[in-house]
Amino acid sequence: MSRHGDEQVQALEYAYTTMAASQALADALGTNLDALPYQLWPDVAPADTAGLFVVYATTDTTDHNGIGGVPRLFAGVPLTVRVTGATRSYDDLAPAARVLYDLFHGARNVPLTGGGMVLTCTRVGAVQYPETAEGIEYRHLGHQLQVEVN
Numbered sequence: 001m002s003r004h005g006d007e008q009v010q011a012l013e014y015a016y017t018t019m020a021a022s023q024a025l026a027d028a029l030g031t032n033l034d035a036l037p038y039q040l041w042p043d044v045a046p047a048d049t050a051g052l053f054v055v056y057a058t059t060d061t062t063d064h065n066g067i068g069g070v071p072r073l074f075a076g077v078p079l080t081v082r083v084t085g086a087t088r089s090y091d092d093l094a095p096a097a098r099v100l101y102d103l104f105h106g107a108r109n110v111p112l113t114g115g116g117m118v119l120t121c122t123r124v125g126a127v128q129y130p131e132t133a134e135g136i137e138y139r140h141l142g143h144q145l146q147v148e149v150n
Contacts, residue, residue: 007075008058010116011147012042015056015079017113018103025103028096029053029083045084047134052085052096074119074150082127082142090128093141104145119148
């Protein structure tokens with residue numbers, strides 16, 4: 001059963017449930033599986049988030065329609081997942097970024113709990129940048145993904 005109209009919600013649900021179940025990601029972030037959900041943030045992490053954490057977000061969705069009046073086949077949702085931490089070195093973020101790559105790139109036919117399915121998830125680019133906020137230097141390292149949902 002597809003869920004037309006909420007493809008971005010589907011992609012965010014997929015990202016969260018995939019990450020929250022990953023012992024490898026918990027290990028890479030230096031936390032335990034029970035505490036992992038408190039290190040995963042949609043869009044923006046709270047200012048008081050400590051340690052390494054993951055921020056994930058979607059942008060505009062593109063519909064892929066059939067020919068000759070065939071209704072929409074699937075939607076493409078750009079999804080960014082990135083590890084963030086108050087560090088001066090990307091090396092501190094690299095283990096968690098590698099886990100994120102392994103969790104998402106190449107995924108196929110993943111059913112979603114609320115209906116619909118992730119048909120494919122492919123890495124299409126990298127994310128790497130520094131940022132200073134409130135006098136604290138942060139680094140971000142991760143991936144731009146294309147998630148095809150139905």
